[in-house]
Amino acid sequence: MNETQQMLEDTVNRLFGDRLGWDQLTAIEEQGFPTALWAETVEQGIPKVLADEQTGGMGLGWADAYPVLRACGRHAVPLPVVEASIAEWLARQAGATLPDGVPGLLTRTIATDTVSASALKLDNARTPWGRTADFLVGVAGQGDGAELIIASSKGLSVATEENIGRDPRDNLSGNAALIARHALPLAPDCVHWLGALARSAQIAGAGAAALDLALKYGAERSQFGKPLSGFQAIQHYLADLAGVVASVDAIAMAACTGLDQRGMAPLGRNARFEIAAAKCRASEAVEKLTRLSHQVHGAIGFTYEYGLHFLTRRLWAWRAEFGGAGEWGEYLGRIAADVGGDGIWPVITA
Secondary structure (H helix, E strand, O other): OOHHHHHHHHHHHHHHHHHOOHHHHHHHHHHOOOHHHHHHHHHOOHHHOOOOHHHOOOOOOHHHHHHHHHHHHHOOOOOOHHHHHHHHHHHHHHOOOOOOOOEEEOOOOEOHHHEOOOEEEEEEEEEEOHHHOOEEEEEEEEOOEEEEEEEEOOOOEEEOOEOOOOOEEEEEEEEEEEEEEEEEOOOOOHHHHHHHHHHHHHHHHHHHHHHHHHHHHHHHOEEOOEEHHHOHHHHHHHHHHHHHHHHHHHHHHHHHHHHHHHOOOOOOOOOHHHHHHHHHHHHHHHHHHHHHHHHHHHHHHHOOOOOHHHHHHHHHHHHHOOOOHHHHHHHHHHHHHHHOOOOHHHHHHO
16 A cells, blocks of 8 residues: 555545444434535545546546545445545546536436437436435447536436435436536446446445454454354354455455556456456455354344444445446456457456
């Protein structure tokens, strides 16, 4: 970890560690969007780690921003920090500046025929934290390329929904007034890929937090006169859990590094391979991450008062968002089939 990554990790862990205990997470679920915490997060520049320096951002790459994405999983952050980071990076690629406020990232590629000179027509457009969004950011196809669309969220109809982690996953409908549109040197499906990368990092962070809780509980809880961690079965659970966390962490970090180095063009050997592998591995790992951490905790792990569920519920939500193991495994399988048995190793190690 370099100096920048260490500084970011210390900053975000200090902020969210202080502000997002189990009681605070429960209160946010009951009361709604934590406006004060979002303001504090923005004040510290956390959602702008991937933004251009000329727009007040840090201008970092994905590898340096990885600690922020990971921390959003580790602390079960109920804020659109990850979505805002993606939106800022897209704006950076397009040479655009986003408005102030809470962003709403449109997770599906915008159909070209829904964009006019003055408005964006939305029909149940999936938007995390759509109910609190001050503006919308999405990507549409434009000829052979793509276009960044920035639109107002005022006057839209909002069908409120939540994922299993109780984070807003709203659907927006209506005509959104255009604020700006910019040519984007990326493929129209880039949001899906960037979202998959971000969720992989969040799964790594939440898995690490679940491991920490399991280690602490195993050391503190005694049975038959000795700590739970002294029993061989529990030791196997913890070792297996640690191995899964390490694998997801490593592959998600590798995908971020790959994106910095090779980009995400639709053709040729690029970071899409690493992103697909990261999300496939992360989604596949969720079952074991949740099962083992709950097995170590026993019955208490299933109670609402004990905070393991803030992590494991989000793990199951993120497992499917932006494609599950099946979708990404099929993508990797097609590559392997195309290059053949002798050709897959050079693709992996390129």
